[in-house]
Amino acid sequence: MKKLLYRKYPFDPSIKNHCIVAFGLAIWVFIFLFYTEPFDVNQFKDDEMPLYMSLYGLLVGTCYLVFIPIQEILFKKYKENWYVISEILFLLTYVIISIIAARLFYLYAVVPGEPYPYTLGYHLKAILIPAFLTILPIVIFGRFAFGKYKNKKTEAKKIEIKGEGNYEGLRLLFNDVICIQSSDNYIEVFYLNGSILKKTLIRNKLSVIANEFPELLRTHRSYLINPYHFLQWKTEKSKLFILLFHHIEVPVSKTYQNNVKSILNSTTE
Incomplete structure (x- = not known):
């Protein structure tokens, strides 16, 4: 009941x-x-x-x-x-x-x-x-x-972040995606369910997701972020980080730094 x-x-x-x-x-x-x-x-x-x-x-x-x-x-x-x-x-x-x-x-x-x-x-x-x-x-x-x-x-x-082969994927609104982290042969998706932060592990490669969803921003070889959830920059020990909603901290590597700064600064102006 x-x-x-x-x-x-x-x-x-x-x-x-x-x-x-x-x-x-x-x-x-x-x-x-x-x-x-x-x-x-x-x-x-x-x-x-x-x-x-x-x-x-x-x-x-x-x-x-x-x-x-x-x-x-x-x-x-x-x-x-x-x-x-x-x-x-x-x-x-x-x-x-x-x-x-x-x-x-x-x-x-x-x-x-x-x-x-x-x-x-x-x-x-x-x-x-x-x-x-x-x-x-x-x-x-x-x-x-x-x-x-x-x-x-x-x-x-809703978009679908698919899993390889017969592995299950995830269907959700694009703006509910906060960031995606690479984890060996898997990706870990950080997303919102209502106002609750959740994480789901999916068998796939970060490069595949980056090609499928160009709206997501590559900040590091192991991270994609949704610019919608950008809060502020953070520098620690000469390293650059991005703070996202729900206190998620994502590193920005030098390879992607200029592109990330250009896109995020333009979206927050």
Whole structure:
């Protein structure tokens, strides 16, 4: 069960796309209320019905937007990964708070001062829970669709650092690569997984990778770096080094020194 809850779930952190989900929710709620008329419509005038139904839609959509910071907290907590449990926690929180908001709106805006409003039990059983059971699939589908689309675009942008023969390689975004170090018949790839530094050993030659990915910069016969992660220069005992993100220190040999300085200085100007 725990393994299932911590399985990765498609997720798009884009605020723009979540605004689209919220707008879709507001429209759907209005349509649902307009056609099902779950309230005692005799208490509204003809021109009041569309207003109150629109306000309910706005309320549900606004609740969704208000809780976007919660998913941001969860996203950062899990180091920019999104899991099944993250989605469940967000949806549960959203539904509970939205139900509370809808109840308060009913009591203080729809029937203020009425002596016999719907009891909480009846309101939940007859109106709120059935309404949210129709709303929730829309939320789930919208979030899942945007998440899958984002994952698909991300996969398309990934590069593959291949292993020789049948040895496994590594697929990742180019800017997640920090540097690559030669290690006999292997290369050691230093890369980011979210915000975590990882290392993977792959059977291949550094010269092959250098030819395949000319965007990587040769600093030493045993090192390739991604200029994107350059931080600063360092000199120690007359030897030149480059400091990269995550405190990775890479030597610069005299053979490549002029070229490395020219490229890195031009990219940081």
